[in-house]
Amino acid sequence: MMDKYFVAYESYDAKILESLCGDGDVKGIILGDALCNKRMFRGGISELVLMMNRVLSSEKTAIYQAPLYVTSRNRDEVASILGMMDGYKKESFVIVQDFGTAELISREFKNLRTVWGQLGRVRELRFSDEFLKFLCKRNFCGMETGDGALAKRLAGFGLVPFFSDAVIGYQTVGRVCYLEYETGRCDPLLCRKGCYSLREENGEYEMTVDGFMLGKKYRRAQPYDTEELCDIPSAELIRRIQE
Amino acid sequence: MSFGGCEVLAPAGRMSDIAPLLEVGADAIYVGLSGYSARPESSDFSVGEIEEALGIIHGAGKKLFVAVNANVEGERIDELCELIKKLDKMGADAIIIADYGLIYRVSEFIENAELHASTLSGTYNAEDVRLLCDMGVRRIILSSDLYVDEIADIIDRVPEADYEIVADGGICFNSNRQCLLPHFGQKECYNVYCQKEYELLLSGKSLGRAKRIGNYPGKLHRTMGIYLGMGISSFKIEGRTNDFGYILQRVKDVVSSKKFFLEHLREIPGMMHYIRRSNWYGERR
Numbered sequence: 001m002m003d004k005y006f007v008a009y010e011s012y013d014a015k016i017l018e019s020l021c022g023d024g025d026v027k028g029i030i031l032g033d034a035l036c037n038k039r040m041f042r043g044g045i046s047e048l049v050l051m052m053n054r055v056l057s058s059e060k061t062a063i064y065q066a067p068l069y070v071t072s073r074n075r076d077e078v079a080s081i082l083g084m085m086d087g088y089k090k091e092s093f094v095i096v097q098d099f100g101t102a103e104l105i106s107r108e109f110k111n112l113r114t115v116w117g118q119l120g121r122v123r124e125l126r127f128s129d130e131f132l133k134f135l136c137k138r139n140f141c142g143m144e145t146g147d148g149a150l151a152k153r154l155a156g157f158g159l160v161p162f163f164s165d166a167v168i169g170y171q172t173v174g175r176v177c178y179l180e181y182e183t184g185r186c187d188p189l190l191c192r193k194g195c196y197s198l199r200e201e202n203g204e205y206e207m208t209v210d211g212f213m214l215g216k217k218y219r220r221a222q223p224y225d226t227e228e229l230c231d232i233p234s235a236e237l238i239r240r241i242q243e
Numbered sequence: 244m245s246f247g248g249c250e251v252l253a254p255a256g257r258m259s260d261i262a263p264l265l266e267v268g269a270d271a272i273y274v275g276l277s278g279y280s281a282r283p284e285s286s287d288f289s290v291g292e293i294e295e296a297l298g299i300i301h302g303a304g305k306k307l308f309v310a311v312n313a314n315v316e317g318e319r320i321d322e323l324c325e326l327i328k329k330l331d332k333m334g335a336d337a338i339i340i341a342d343y344g345l346i347y348r349v350s351e352f353i354e355n356a357e358l359h360a361s362t363l364s365g366t367y368n369a370e371d372v373r374l375l376c377d378m379g380v381r382r383i384i385l386s387s388d389l390y391v392d393e394i395a396d397i398i399d400r401v402p403e404a405d406y407e408i409v410a411d412g413g414i415c416f417n418s419n420r421q422c423l424l425p426h427f428g429q430k431e432c433y434n435v436y437c438q439k440e441y442e443l444l445l446s447g448k449s450l451g452r453a454k455r456i457g458n459y460p461g462k463l464h465r466t467m468g469i470y471l472g473m474g475i476s477s478f479k480i481e482g483r484t485n486d487f488g489y490i491l492q493r494v495k496d497v498v499s500s501k502k503f504f505l506e507h508l509r510e511i512p513g514m515m516h517y518i519r520r521s522n523w524y525g526e527r528r
Contacts, residue, residue: 069367069388070367070368071367071368071389071390071393071396072368072369072392072393072396072397073390073392073393075368097365098365098366098367098368098371099343099370099371099374100366100367100368100369100370100371100372100373100374101368101370103370103371103373103374104370120365121365126314126315126316127314127316128314128315128316128317128320128342128344128345129316129317129320129344130320130342130344130345130347130348131314131342131343131344131345132344133344134343134344134347135344137347174388174414174415175388
């Protein structure tokens with residue numbers, strides 16, 4: 001097993017961040033939530049900026065998880081975070097789910113390298129060889145995956161497999177988080193909890209098919225997949241920590 | 244602004260669907276290429292069937308688009324490219340593709356047919372659209388989970404592309420990219436589990452019908468004018484696996500809305516300016 005890894009917490013506070021910055025096993029820290037930064041940071045985007053600055057000024061590698069939907073609504077916000085990262089003039093990474101954001105990075109931010117995110121799919125989990133070649137052509141350095149076989153394929157194309165030990169599953173209704181859909185508000189006490197725990201706390205939340213649809217946030221990768229990673233010299237490991 | 248036209252695009256799951264769809268006013272028809280669409284083979288067309296369909300559709304002065312929007316692995320990509328070359332020579336008006344890698348490869352050899360980026364390609368911003376246009380894509384089929392202001396912004400920034408919208412069809416309950424429910428099996432029957440009827444059970448005892456998971460289909464025909472004003476030029480009816488009677492009615496609704504809105508556009512030319520564009524006062528984009 002690799003001794004150093006990238007780490008992604010489900011939520012951060014200053015104490016967690018400081019301990020990660022001082023942890024010798026941690027190679028880099030992933031900040032940013034693909035759907036809602038209020039879920040990851042109590043103070044939302046402002047805390048993301050402060051914490052990103054902290055990581056960038058440390059010896060750790062910073063990875064920004066860009067939003068799942070980068071549209072006209074949040075493009076400027078995303079661009080300002082990218083600009084801030086680029087300003088440190090050290091190699092940092094951005095996990096993206098769309099080629100538009102990757103184009104923006106490739107064109108304007110020379111110190112940032114792009115990683116195709118595990119959420120960069122529409123319904124299907126299959127990726128053609130042509131798609132992987134296209135990632136190389138668009139200057140992607142790697143791709144995040146929780147699939148051991150795909151990790152090997154990526155290495156064959158010269159892409160770094162960022163192997164995630166958990167597959168992310170979000171609770172959303174369209175683009176709205178499930179909690180906000182049901183309650184009309186963001187509630188820090190209830191946010192980040194799976195359907196099942198929500199139900200235990202308060203029976204009034206309306207579930208669908210016993211919560212099967214929404215599921216838990218993380219599905220863990222099979223253990224043998226992570227062990228096989230040792231056979232891929234270029235592979236990186238992402239540990240996703242769920243409190 | 245110039246008016247980009249208004250196309251009603253209808254789905255055909257069988258050869259027998261085509262004549263009635265043309266009769267009720269569809270401007271273009273799309274079919275899936277057998278084994279390579281995001282729908283089961285039972286509702287797809289073989290290359291031979293597409294050739295036959297082209298004769299009928301072009302004979303009526305209308306267009307045929309072919310969807311090859313499933314992600315294909317390994318050697319099947321080469322087979323698929325050969326089929327696309329055949330379709331191109333045969334006179335297919337457009338090939339609908341989701342995979343960016345495949346779009347890039349096809350753009351290198353396609354000669355006649357237009358390339359359309361499927362809604363499954365997940366295009367959410369103007370940079371995405373510019374990249375696709377640079378690869379020779381003519382039309383962007385916008386994702387159904389974009390908000391209206393986001394659509395307006397994309398079209399405003401890249402007005403040279405054609406834009407299509409799903410005017411009638413399924414809206415995912417979960418994010419388009421995140422649904423953990425099984426969606427389909429190409430060679431099996433078509434299953435969209437969020438659209439199924441469920442029953443609530445407690446210790447094996449029925450408590451009655453469960454809330455439906457999926458949203459009911461989106462129907463934009465009554466508000467088509469807004470989208471025309473934004474610059475959408477094609478309105479798709481989804482559902483080549485649905486009951487054909489239902490589809491035919493949906494096509495009729497969209498066709499009659501098209502007639503209504505186009506008549507009113509002639510009466511009130513200013514209607515096209517309900518969406519203020521950035522070049523309205525000569526502003527820079």
